[in-house]
Amino acid sequence: MRCPHDGREMDLRKVRRTATIRGRTVTYLPNRYVCPKCGIEAESPELAATNQKRLSEAYKKAEGLLTAVQIVEARRRRGWTQEDLARVARVGVASVKRWELGSIQSKANDEALRRALFDRPTDEHAWNGGRPLSLDRMRLILERFSQKLRRRLLTTRSKDKLLYAGKYLFYADMVAFRETGRGMTGASYAALPHGPQVNNYSELLPLIRSAKPNAAEPLTDEEERIIDRITKRFPSNSSIYEASHLEPVWREKPTGALIPYSDSVRLKAL
Ligand SMILES: [Zn+2]
Structure with a gap:
């Protein structure tokens, strides 16, 4: 010039x-x-x-607000798109885009961004949702689903493959992790040919059957509400089966690969 x-x-x-x-x-x-x-x-x-x-x-x-650079860096560290961040922080994606370009967010929105980006467990909780495996809780949650759905999810059949039960647990754990920062059971999940499934379910099944739901940590109100939403969203076995097969987090994984809890932000059905 x-x-x-x-x-x-x-x-x-x-x-x-x-x-x-x-x-x-x-x-x-x-x-x-x-x-x-x-x-x-x-x-x-x-x-x-x-x-x-x-x-x-x-x-x-x-x-004392997050700068645009800080937002972008923290989001990338989590491997999130702008849409992922918007969903977790419960703000509009257009707002995320503007803030990353330098627009100034309100104090309330800044707090929502901080909660989404920093106040939840990261990698070390990727496979168990931030709690130790509780077979008692798995059984408790399956019984709660059964009560609400008015059908049995856990049978005594020797050939039970937890085909539907595994999917109800999958959504319960993933949605709880996404919304409360902690899963419900501590189970890990794998992408199996018939959908997302409790990892090592065949070894765990006899242990779940003999577990003691009364000994489990009781469900919180928030967890009860999540179970309720899942029940309403998937009233039938076929509905949860079909929805789980449309989930990108399952479709994109090679067979047998674990599905990390961090994928919960990308669930489509709930
Ligand atoms: Zn001059």
Whole structure:
């Protein structure tokens, strides 16, 4: 860019500026074209856009809000798309896009973003949903489903493959993890040919049958509500069977691969 007064080639320089934004004065470092001869400053439209973002980032930092860069980095660390983050934080995806471009989020939305991005277990809980395996709880939850569905999910048949029971447990654990930060049973799940299934179900089945639901940690109100929603969403075995086969988190896995709880944000049916 050339100086409009003397035609000299202008230098691109980082300058220190203060600006008042939403009643707060912040210092930031925009890039400006500066004429080495007369000192006049200018901005190109692209520069103006990045400088605007620097100003809002400085404001967010001063106000203790997550900056756009922090949001993008934390989201990528979790392997989430913008849609995933919107869903977990319960905000609009258009808002996530704007905040990542520098728009300033409200304090309430900032807290929702922080809860979604930081207040839930990460990798070490990927396979058990953040609690130790409880066979008593698996049995308790299957009985609760059976009561609400008015049919047996756990049979005494020697050939029972937990075909439907495994899917009710899968949704219960995954939805609970997504919404409360903790699964219900501590089970891990695998992508098997007939859908998502409790990992090692054939070895666990006799243990679940002899488990003691009364000895299990009682279900919380939130867990009861999740079980209720799953029951309403899948009143029949065929409905849960079909829905689970449409889940990308199952379809995309090779047979036998574990389905991490972090995939719960990408469930489609619930
Ligand atoms: Zn000049």
